[in-house]
Amino acid sequence: MDMPSDSMKKALTIVSALFLLDACSTAETAPRGEAAYAAIPPAPALASDYRISPDDVLRVQVYHEPGLSLEDAQVTAAGMVRMPLIGDVPVAGLSAGEASDVIAGRLGERYLVSPQVTIFVKKAVGRRITVDGEVREPGLFPIDGRLGLLQAIAMAKGPTRLASLKQIVVVRQADGMRKAAMFDLSAIRRGEAPDPEILPGDTIIVGSSRAKAILGGTLLALPAIGAGFVALEGGR
Structure with a gap:
């Protein structure tokens, strides 16, 4: 029987690594090298259209x-x-x-x-998000690679004890308009709702009362719309 080629050996290594992960791998059995990056891909490179910012x-x-x-x-x-x-x-x-x-x-x-x-x-300090509202340490946070809402709130040391976890507002500037969506953090944690991707420039506000204070009355009729974004009045 012919010996397997180098490419076939690499493929077998990757398949074996993915199988180990599926079977709850330990630190000793975790894949390494090429197999590790096959299982957990590296973060995407900085977009070529990124604009340099102060402090970069x-x-x-x-x-x-x-x-x-x-x-x-x-x-x-x-x-x-x-x-x-x-x-x-x-x-x-x-x-x-x-x-x-x-x-x-x-x-x-x-x-x-x-x-x-x-x-x-x-x-790239210019790749920043703002986390405000009912979190332990609100502020500006630089991001590298892809980021979900759960991770973004964790960067602010998590919600406070009395935070309204079903009222997480994400505000995004897109197409010349300011748009917003409300998410249920509890459902995301339980795996009942997808974790939305957070983009550079987004503002995350935990608690609708705090969001209303920051954004004015534009969120009074904002529904809990999950992954969709609704344009805010006066957002241009």
Whole structure:
């Protein structure tokens, strides 16, 4: 009988890893390497249309010029990144590709011939959500990768003891309008309702009374609509 090929061996390893997970694997039997990433995929990469924000941390690489490259360049509150030779360069609001072109253009004006610049966003502080209302530690929280409502509330140390778990409002800016939906956290915890995905820029408010205080009277008639979003009056 022919020996299995390398690709077949990898496939068998992945299938075995998934079987182990299905059978309540322990730390010793948990899959590793390629099999681990087959079972639990890595977080998606930062979208190419992401816009650089103040306090983001960038890696700026100038090809063949290590002295001009930066490993941890933090964008200032004014939206600038400080580069050797050319000083402060405005990058806030630009994509990584656009910022690379701006820096390359500045370097090419006086110092380098056809410089090649690559920017990688190491820490995307601009990908933030707001969690408010009846939670233990309300505030702004940076997010990386995908995030569910349960995780988002956990980032604020969870709801308070008297929180209204059936009245979790998620507010999202979409298509030029502010939209909102109300979710039942208790049902999500019990697995009776899906855990909605939270996106950068979303505001989560625990408790409808707090939501009304923050958003005004726009939520007075808002139903518990699960995964759907309803446009708020005056949201444009």
